[in-house]
Amino acid sequence: QVQLGESGGGLVQAGGSLRLSCAASGRTFSSYGMGWFRQAPGKEREFVAYISRSGGSTYYAVSVKGRFTISRDNAKNTVFLQMNSLKPEDTAVYYCAALRSGSIYYTDGYDYWGQGTQVTVSS
Numbered sequence: 161q162v163q164l165g166e167s168g169g170g171l172v173q174a175g176g177s178l179r180l181s182c183a184a185s186g187r188t189f190s191s192y193g194m195g196w197f198r199q200a201p202g203k204e205r206e207f208v209a210y211i212s213r214s215g216g217s218t219y220y221a222v223s224v225k226g227r228f229t230i231s232r233d234n235a236k237n238t239v240f241l242q243m244n245s246l247k248p249e250d251t252a253v254y255y256c257a258a259l260r261s262g263s264i265y266y267t268d269g270y271d272y273w274g275q276g277t278q279v280t281v282s283s
Contacts, residue, residue: 161185161186161272162184162185162186162188162189162192162258162271162272163184163185163186163272164182164183164184164185164256164257164258164272164273164274165182165183165184165274165275166180166181166182166254166255166256166274166275166276166277167180167181167182167183167277168180168181168277169253169254169277169278169279170278170279170280171280171281171282172246172279172280172281172282173281173282174246174247174248174281174282174283175245175246176246176281177242177243177244177245177246178243178246178279179240179241179242179243180196180240180241180243180254180256180277180279181238181239181240182194182196182238182239182240182241182256182274183236183237183238184237184238184239184258185237186237189234189237189258190213190214190234191213191260192213192258192259192260192271192272193210193211193212193213193258193259193260193264194210194211194230194232194239194256194257194258194259195207195208195209195210195211195256195257195258195259195264195270196208196209196210196230196239196241196254196255196256196257197254197255197256197257197267198250198252198253198254198255198279199252199253199255199276200251200252200253203252205255205267206221207221207264207265207266208220208221208224208228208241208254209221209224209228209230209241210230210259210264210265211230211231211232211239214234215231215232215234218230219264223249224243224250227243227244227245227246228241228242228243228244229241229242229244230242239256241254241256243279246279246281247281248281248282248283249281250279250281251279251280251281252278252279253276253277253278253279254276254277254278254279255273255274255275255276256273256274257270257271257272257273257274258270258271258272258273259271
């Protein structure tokens with residue numbers, strides 16, 4: 161069992177930066193790939209970024225590539241999402257999720273989810 165908790169969301173102006181954190185409980189954190197998803201009002205939850213168990217591989221949605229960076233610290237059971245050059249269209253609730261195996265791009269394959277943290281980007 162893995163419990164996830166996001167933090168770091170807030171209100172920021174366009175062009176600004178935020179760093180999200182996701183803390184995981186349990187001793188099996190390094191057994192999971194970790195993803196970030198987001199969900200805007202009235203829209204489906206969408207893939208943002210993924211990092212492999214060791215941190216050696218990362219993947220990004222086209223809409224955030226070059227602006228967002230995912231990283232992890234397995235010693236601290238934490239995954240991060242550094243978000244730079246934020247745009248109003250990045251406004252959403254951001255969720256972290258743990259994946260044992262399966263497709264990294266779809267919500268169905270993820271085993272555990274956090275409660276989400278709100279990110280609001282004003283224009």
